[in-house]
Amino acid sequence: MPAWNELTVHEAKARLDRGDVSSRELVETLLAAIRARDSQIQGYLEVDEADALSQAEAADARRKEGRQGKLLGVPIAVKDLLNVQGQPCRCASRILEGYRSPYDATAIARLRAEGALFVGRANMDEFAMGSTTENSAFKITHNPWDLARVPGGSSGGAAAVVAADESLAALGSDTGGSVRLPASFCGCVGLKPTYGRVSRYGLTAFASSLDQIGPLTKDIRDAALLLQAMAGHDEMDSTSIPSPVPDYAAALRKGMAGMKLGLPKEYFVAGMDREVEQIVQQAIHHCEQLGATIVDVSLPMTPYAVATYYIIACAEASANLARFDGVRYGFRVKDAKDPIAMYMRTRAAGFGTEVKRRIILGTYVLSSGYYDAYYIRAQKVRALIRADFEQALQTCDALLTPVAPTAAFLLGAKTADPLQMYLNDIFTASVNLAGTCALSVPCGFTSDGLPVGLQVVGPAFGEETILRVGYAYEQTTDWRRRKPGDR
């Protein structure tokens, strides 16, 4: 029988309901795993043990009173950019040093209403800008499968703690791939919901037209469970859509037979790691054996996706990050002579290199004279990218693609070259530009023992479809049973 910390959310919930384990015991086991492993993995920025135990005891007491909740007593880790009342929320940045959230993000409030507990702040790239978690101002997270390698990013801490059984599940955010990429590199499931499906109220904004909150989990059923609890309209986020939330768990059971799955030909080209490509091809073949029909599709604007993404994301970030000025949140330099000097010195000292690079790039593409040449042009290309996806998804139910061109690479390998780093997002960022949904499901291991993810991309509000594909694949393979320690 697996240790409590190795359970999935749905398994833990069943054990809690049966009385096999209390929430306190579950959290104690997790805290022990964190103490034993996290000094190496460095997935968490903070864990408040006393607070975690008191949340668990409160859940046990509620259970005794006969109260219910789909996640009653289940601990979840949270990427450091989602507000949880009373907890620090630093976005892995010095500029938010000392800040504590006065309120819960809507996604958190909804999970809390189902009885979930929030046990720790997961490390990330500063303000979610990065693909490896090396841009955190505080620590570098290591990949549990090989400590010399990156966990992916920007939700790298969230993925690493799930993979290392230091959490049952985690919440991350995905602006250009930040849930799917670390899920692929760490061998867990990562889901980016459709733009508008989950409220972003209380998610620190990076690029508001792209950001979504998504779960990182040990299996597809858990992704469906967490999405179910978080999804739906919220009057605090005007971009959240008032359409009804389907029953995701029911969708899982439908299987893959009769489905049509498209392979975008631009995603299977030279430049990919050969082994990763073979693993993804095998996964596609497996889907065919499960009764899906594989068809070729085209996303002709693919070569422009990364450039378009970085123009739009930086432009929006430069505006969103203007609020961190030393007045309202967190850190402020001491003894500045006047307010302007205070703003400037606070921002110079508070933001890291990558964040500054993006604020400068974003300000540049929005400046008079360059606005039309860069920002407006990127918006036009974005419309074409969206049209590509709409067209391709008219001829099939979902797309199958790699998540990233490689498996996890060595720490430091790409930090000197931002362009190389940005190219990791080639298969993921266009989904955010199109605004649809996608997930990463483990589909094999390289000869070095590193996990590889298969991306399933769906149409807008097609979460049922991609979860159904992911589940049928997952249930007929056993990649998810392999653990980092087995190597």
Ligand code: GLN
């Ligand atoms: N790697 C991308 C970036 O650095 C995506 C980040 C994200 O999704 N938050 O912008």
